[in-house]
Amino acid sequence: xxxxxxxxxxxxxxxxxxxxxxxxxxxxxxxxxxxxxxxxxxxxxxxxxxxxxxxxxxxxxxxxxxxxxxxxxxxxxxxxxxxxxxxxxxxxxxxxxxxxxxxxxxxxxxxxxxxxxxxxxxxxxxxxxxxxxxx
Amino acid sequence: xxxxxxxxxxxxxxxxxxxxxxxxxxxxxxxxxxxxxxxxxxxxxxxxxxxxxxxxxxxxxxxxxxxxxxxxxxxxxxxxxxxxxxxxxxxxxxxxxxxxxxxxxxxxxxxxxxxxxxxxxxxxxxxxxxxxxxx
DNA sequence: GTCCGTGCAAAGGATTTGCATAATC
DNA sequence: GATTATGCAAATCCTTTGCACGGAC
Numbered sequence: 001x002x003x004x005x006x007x008x009x010x011x012x013x014x015x016x017x018x019x020x021x022x023x024x025x026x027x028x029x030x031x032x033x034x035x036x037x038x039x040x041x042x043x044x045x046x047x048x049x050x051x052x053x054x055x056x057x058x059x060x061x062x063x064x065x066x067x068x069x070x071x072x073x074x075x076x077x078x079x080x081x082x083x084x085x086x087x088x089x090x091x092x093x094x095x096x097x098x099x100x101x102x103x104x105x106x107x108x109x110x111x112x113x114x115x116x117x118x119x120x121x122x123x124x125x126x127x128x129x130x131x132x133x134x135x
Numbered sequence: 136x137x138x139x140x141x142x143x144x145x146x147x148x149x150x151x152x153x154x155x156x157x158x159x160x161x162x163x164x165x166x167x168x169x170x171x172x173x174x175x176x177x178x179x180x181x182x183x184x185x186x187x188x189x190x191x192x193x194x195x196x197x198x199x200x201x202x203x204x205x206x207x208x209x210x211x212x213x214x215x216x217x218x219x220x221x222x223x224x225x226x227x228x229x230x231x232x233x234x235x236x237x238x239x240x241x242x243x244x245x246x247x248x249x250x251x252x253x254x255x256x257x258x259x260x261x262x263x264x265x266x267x268x269x270x
Numbered sequence: 271g272t273c274c275g276t277g278c279a280a281a282g283g284a285t286t287t288g289c290a291t292a293a294t295c
Numbered sequence: 296g297a298t299t300a301t302g303c304a305a306a307t308c309c310t311t312t313g314c315a316c317g318g319a320c
Contacts, residue, residue, distance in 0.1 A: 012294050012299060034285080049302045054285060056300090072205045072259055074284075074309090089251055098251050105243050109262055116224055116233050118264035124207055125260045127244055129253035147274060147319055169310080184277045189310060191275090209284090209309080 009063040016041070016048055020056050024066065024080050029097050031069070031077040071126060087125040093134035144198035151176065151183055155191050159201065159215050164232050166204070166212040206261060222260040228269035 002021055006013050023032060023040045032040075034053045041048045057078050060066040066078045069088060077097075087105075089098040105125070113120035137156055141148050158175045159167060167175075169188045176183045192213050195201040201213045204223060212232075222240075224233040240260070248255035 014293075014300065016301075047302080049304095050284095051286075051303080052301055058286095059300095070205070070207050070209070072257075074205070074209065076284090089247060089253055091253065092256065098253075100247050100251070102243050102247060105240050108237050108240050112224060112235050112237060113262055113264055116235070117267035118224055118226065118233070118262070119270060120262060120264040121227065122207075122264075123260070123262045125258070127248055127253070127255060127258045129248055129255040129257075132252035135254060149275065149319075151276075182277080184279095185309095186278080186311075187276055193311095194275095211309090 005065060009060075009065060011059065011063065016046065016052055017056055017060075019044060019046060020053070020060075021065070024078065030083075031079050031097050033075060033077050037078075069126075070124065072128065087127070089127040089129065091131035091134055092128050093130050096131050096133075098131075140200060144195075144200060146194065146198065151181065151187055152191055154179060154181060155188070155195075156200070159213065165218075166214050166232050168210060168212050172213075204261075205259065207263065222262070224262040224264065226266035226269055227263050228265050231266050231268075233266075 002018065002025075003013050005021060006017055011017065019041055020037055023037055024030065027036075034050070034057060037057070038048065038050050038053045041053070057066060057068070061068050061078070064081055067081045068076055068078055070076050071090060083099075084101070085106075086099040086101045089100060090096070109123055110120060137153065137160070138148050140156060141152055146152065154176055155172055158172055159165065162171075169185065169192060172192070173183065173185050173188045176188070192201060192203070196203050196213070199216055202216045203211055203213055205211050206225060218234075219236070220241075221234040221236045224235060225231070244258055245255060
């Protein structure tokens with residue numbers, strides 16, 4: 001399927017990894033939790049353990065294939081890292097996720113880090129609300 | 136000490152609650168984790184259980200006395216809610232926390248929510264970096 | 271006295287780890 | 296064949312819950 005992605009990252013090619021990659025690429029909103037991935041693999045009749053999911057996703061994050069996003073309810077989701085940077089707007093009712101980018105916000109974040117003499121390494125901006133459908 | 140804060144919130148006054156409030160008020164950077172609070176109570180020779188800490192802090196959040204902030208490393212801290220809204224800049228080396236406010240960022244967040252037809256209920260903006268001292 | 275708060279221990283959920291087996295290169 | 300990945304179960308971390316007791320009002 002996408003052996004290249006894995007080879008490029010210097011990872012061994014296993015079916016579990018390929019399938020997880022595939023799920024990430026095909027999932028509707030491109031955001032999956034470890035459990036979501038686990039259920040998908042089970043559906044595909046793959047005899048997989050949840051530990052493998054976590055290990056694969058951690059490895060993917062390590063080599064830059066995915067980003068991990070932590071939400072306030074202690075849930076984490078993973079998304080492919082091949083898109084440009086963006087932040088998230090989450091519906092707390094239905095879980096729908098919108099991605100957005102805002103140059104001004106990005107710029108101000110840099111300015112703030114500079115102002116406080118911090119070397120910025122990452123940031124997390126999540127907006128929580130209720131989407132149109134749920135209102 | 137500050138019975139008023141509790142009475143105003145309609146909470147019964149107990150020693151545990153008063154001491155936790157006190158710790159929140161006196162702590163250096165005004166941010167404490169549940170475990171920090173627990174250790175402080177133990178130091179004061181109070182025979183407290185960690186469950187109480189969580190229950191007290193949850194109650195405090197419920198009535199608006201504190202805000203809970205979730206960091207990406209799955210750590211949560213609590214801060215008094217009596218200050219005006221602000222976001223956080225965290226040093227990933229030493230754990231130091233700076234608070235900042237940025238009107239433009241706030242404004243853009245509202246605009247984004249509006250654009251996507253979301254009713255914004257909360258947001259979390261955390262900047263991670265390395266502070267001057269740790270560099 | 272009623273109700274709420276607490277301590278303790280046990281349960282819970284998400285994630286990680288140890289170890290032997292299995293697969294990739 | 297050496298090394299890395301996997302499955303399983305057990306362990307871990309943080310947080311929550313059930314229950315009986317104690318304290319606040």
